[in-house]
Amino acid sequence: MIPRFTFHLSWLLLAAYVHAASLSLQSPRFTITSSDATQLRSDTLSLTKKPEPLTLSASDTLKLTFQVTESGEGKGVQPHQTFLRFYDSVSGEEGIQPVRVTPGGKAKFELNMARPPASLPPTSDRPLTVSLILGSYVHEPAKYDLFDLYVPASSTSASHPDAALFQELPTIVHTFRPEQKLPPKFVSAVFAALVLSPWAVLLSLWAKVGVSVPHLLSLRIFPFTLLLGAFEGLLFWYWVDLKLGQVLLYGGILAVPTVFAGKTALATTGKWRAGKH
Amino acid sequence: MRIFGSALVSLLVLAGKVLAKSSSGDSVLVLLDPSLDKADYSIFFSGLEKRGYDLTFRAPKDTSPVISEYDVPNYSHVILFTPDTKTYASDITPQSLVGLLSENTNLLIALSPKQTPLTSLATEFSLIPPPPGTPLVSHHPKRPEPATVIPVPVSSSPILTAGTPPVWFSGAPHALGNSPYLVPILRAPAESFAADSTEDSGADAIIEAADKGGEGLWAGSQMSLVTGFQTTKNSRVVFAGGVELFSDEYARKELPSGTPSGNAQFARDIAAWVLQETLTLRIDSTEHHRVNETLAPEMYTINDQIVYTAHISSYDRRTSTWKPYSGITDMQLEFTMLDPHVRIALPPVAGEPGKYEVQFRAPDRHGVFKFVVGWRRNGYSFLHTSTTVPVVPPRHDEYPRFLSAAWPYYAGAISTSAGFFLFAALWLAGDVKGEKKNLKGAKSE
Numbered sequence: 165m166i167p168r169f170t171f172h173l174s175w176l177l178l179a180a181y182v183h184a185a186s187l188s189l190q191s192p193r194f195t196i197t198s199s200d201a202t203q204l205r206s207d208t209l210s211l212t213k214k215p216e217p218l219t220l221s222a223s224d225t226l227k228l229t230f231q232v233t234e235s236g237e238g239k240g241v242q243p244h245q246t247f248l249r250f251y252d253s254v255s256g257e258e259g260i261q262p263v264r265v266t267p268g269g270k271a272k273f274e275l276n277m278a279r280p281p282a283s284l285p286p287t288s289d290r291p292l293t294v295s296l297i298l299g300s301y302v303h304e305p306a307k308y309d310l311f312d313l314y315v316p317a318s319s320t321s322a323s324h325p326d327a328a329l330f331q332e333l334p335t336i337v338h339t340f341r342p343e344q345k346l347p348p349k350f351v352s353a354v355f356a357a358l359v360l361s362p363w364a365v366l367l368s369l370w371a372k373v374g375v376s377v378p379h380l381l382s383l384r385i386f387p388f389t390l391l392l393g394a395f396e397g398l399l400f401w402y403w404v405d406l407k408l409g410q411v412l413l414y415g416g417i418l419a420v421p422t423v424f425a426g427k428t429a430l431a432t433t434g435k436w437r438a439g440k441h
Numbered sequence: 442m443r444i445f446g447s448a449l450v451s452l453l454v455l456a457g458k459v460l461a462k463s464s465s466g467d468s469v470l471v472l473l474d475p476s477l478d479k480a481d482y483s484i485f486f487s488g489l490e491k492r493g494y495d496l497t498f499r500a501p502k503d504t505s506p507v508i509s510e511y512d513v514p515n516y517s518h519v520i521l522f523t524p525d526t527k528t529y530a531s532d533i534t535p536q537s538l539v540g541l542l543s544e545n546t547n548l549l550i551a552l553s554p555k556q557t558p559l560t561s562l563a564t565e566f567s568l569i570p571p572p573p574g575t576p577l578v579s580h581h582p583k584r585p586e587p588a589t590v591i592p593v594p595v596s597s598s599p600i601l602t603a604g605t606p607p608v609w610f611s612g613a614p615h616a617l618g619n620s621p622y623l624v625p626i627l628r629a630p631a632e633s634f635a636a637d638s639t640e641d642s643g644a645d646a647i648i649e650a651a652d653k654g655g656e657g658l659w660a661g662s663q664m665s666l667v668t669g670f671q672t673t674k675n676s677r678v679v680f681a682g683g684v685e686l687f688s689d690e691y692a693r694k695e696l697p698s699g700t701p702s703g704n705a706q707f708a709r710d711i712a713a714w715v716l717q718e719t720l721t722l723r724i725d726s727t728e729h730h731r732v733n734e735t736l737a738p739e740m741y742t743i744n745d746q747i748v749y750t751a752h753i754s755s756y757d758r759r760t761s762t763w764k765p766y767s768g769i770t771d772m773q774l775e776f777t778m779l780d781p782h783v784r785i786a787l788p789p790v791a792g793e794p795g796k797y798e799v800q801f802r803a804p805d806r807h808g809v810f811k812f813v814v815g816w817r818r819n820g821y822s823f824l825h826t827s828t829t830v831p832v833v834p835p836r837h838d839e840y841p842r843f844l845s846a847a848w849p850y851y852a853g854a855i856s857t858s859a860g861f862f863l864f865a866a867l868w869l870a871g872d873v874k875g876e877k878k879n880l881k882g883a884k885s886e
Contacts, residue, residue, distance in 0.1 A: 244641040245580055247660065249631060258631065260660035262651050265644060282657050297632045299580025300641050301588065307581065307632065327621040330817050332771045336784040338804040340744070349845045356848040360856065380870035389866045396862050400855075429869055 186304035240269025245299035466517025524553030551684035567618030579633035606703035612683015634660035765795020
């Protein structure tokens with residue numbers, strides 16, 4: 165137990181002696197120049213407050229200069245990792261651009277929108293947050309939020325052909341042929357009335373002249389009349405509902421008594437005409 | 442009494458083993474590098490065994506047990522913890538592993554910064570590994586561990602338990618291609634990057650590599666450390682950038698903030714996804730019929746009102762059974778003849794779990810149509826079903842009858858019938874006026 169305790173204690177003492185200095189940023193400056201070398205904006209960057217968002221148009225150039233130093237001594241160092249991170253927080257697109265740093269800690273970065281680096285992520289009309297990530301094997305790491313940057317929107321990249329299947333596709337509604345239009349019902353009614361008008365004439369004339377039907381209910385001819393009416397009814401039923409096979413069947417069944425009734429009826433009228441009356 | 446007690450215990454243990462198994466089989470083949478010790482991964486493996494899986498261990502160069510014989514896989518799942526192996530036995534090749542995926546076998550593959558056959562397999566799945574020998578390095582956050590051992594925050598995902606603490610990772614990242622079948626599970630932290638230098642003087646090498654390489658620098662949160670891929674046959678493969686993610690040492694290591702790491706929980710969650718326990722869905726049955734009927738007719742007529750029903754269930758790992766699932770809100774039904782003629786939402790029916798129903802009108806084109814339901818979402822099993830039905834034009838007696846335009850004709854025909862009947866009745870019933878020598882006597886009307 166005791167040797168292990170002293171072993172751990174010796175590590176603690178060693179840790180107390182080694183105090184890794186942390187990296188810090190000195191004199192960060194940015195400059196935006198347009199394509200004809202006029203300076204559009206130039207300023208130092210404050211590490212505590214972000215400046216107004218920077219805007220680059222399609223031909224502008226952004227130059228960023230700073231020096232990486234050890235905090236406390238102010239000596240320039242070249243850290244292992246000096247990356248600029250361009251990040252769109254809404255779409256999640258990110259681009260990492262390493263920045264070349266001299267052994268004395270001086271760094272310069274140039275972003276020419278006419279020839280943008282491959283590390284610039286796809287952009288839209290939203291700003292990119294630009295931050296600086298410093299990392300080192302011997303110093304404590306540091307991260308600084310520098311500024312927000314508006315760049316022209318990039319064209320969308322080609323997507324995989326199956327990517328559309330992973331989303332809801334647009335609804336398709338079938339366009340049906342319009343319903344067939346019929347002529348107005350009033351016109352049909354008028355012409356139906358026209359077709360039925362002779363009945364009106366007939367009925368009015370009959371009312372004047374009078375119909376004599378003395379033998380209507382005679383037992384010899386009434387069944388035939390009835391069966392004839394049944395045939396008409398069967399025909400109407402066929403029009404409304406029945407199929408051909410059914411109507412032939414019922415008609416066949418109905419035909420048998422009709423034949424006998426008809427023979428009787430005709431014989432009876434024949435006898436009447438021959439002289440019974 | 443003691444016998445009863447032990448019987449009860451063994452019954453409970455057996456019951457515990459029976460619970461929470463995969464929906465597609467329990468046999469797992471684990472290929473372990475000879476340089477790795479099984480005991481170093483005991484938390485992960487014993488977790489799998491406790492959930493009811495049969496693990497078989499094998500070295501990559503052993504010739505038995507083979508992973509598949511005569512194109513039939515011998516195991517339901519294969520785990521490859523072989524980050525350092527450059528040559529395998531003859532039954533394990535990238536082609537045979539892809540063949541396993543076609544036969545519905547799932548794979549869990551651990552990669553490494555070294556160039557192995559598995560790295561070239563990963564490129565087939567739209568993963569872009571960094572140059573060989575460049576492990577993931579991150580100087581943030583400040584910690585006593587070396588820069589290659591990185592605590593990675595876990596973002597929310599349907600695959601992972603909410604609130605999983607950051608996990609320790611060491612290995613290689615990979616960039617993702619644009620395949621939609623990829624399921625990124627763990628993204629690299631924004632400050633991390635792949636580099637082979639171990640001193641600050643390596644900074645220039647990083648800049649040169651970034652300028653020269655076509656892919657640029659493998660850095661930032663666009664990199665992925667653990668990525669899944671689901672094939673169209675619903676078999677799953679997970680590529681993890683390093684095998685230490687699953688080790689006991691990382692599961693027990695504390696994070697820089699002092700809390701325990703999420704490695705054990707994370708390893709359990711990705712194992713559950715790969716082994717087809719979670720996010721596993723299937724279509725149980727589909728039905729289609731006309732609106733007021735229950736049986737599917739042999740054929741539909743154009744302009745019919747059709748009702749289509751689908752029953753979907755998801756695998757419940759707690760009870761190892763398939764339970765009806767009504768959680769899909771964006772499923773769509775397509776009624777297709779070469780191209781979709783109708784595409785509508787297929788919503789779940791409230792009150793009937795697992796049932797999705799929609800009613801629509803058949804198009805007025807006749808032909809052979811298909812009811813197609815194809816649902817693909819990242820991380821979930823793909824659902825696909827297709828039912829073919831004929832749609833015919835109306836038969837001769839299915840057209841509208843008794844049109845208003847035909848009233849005059851109805852009136853005429855009925856008049857004729859009525860007139861005939863009336864004439865016959867009146868003639869038979871009428872009086873024969875007297876006797877005449879010519880029988881063409883006056884007949885009454």
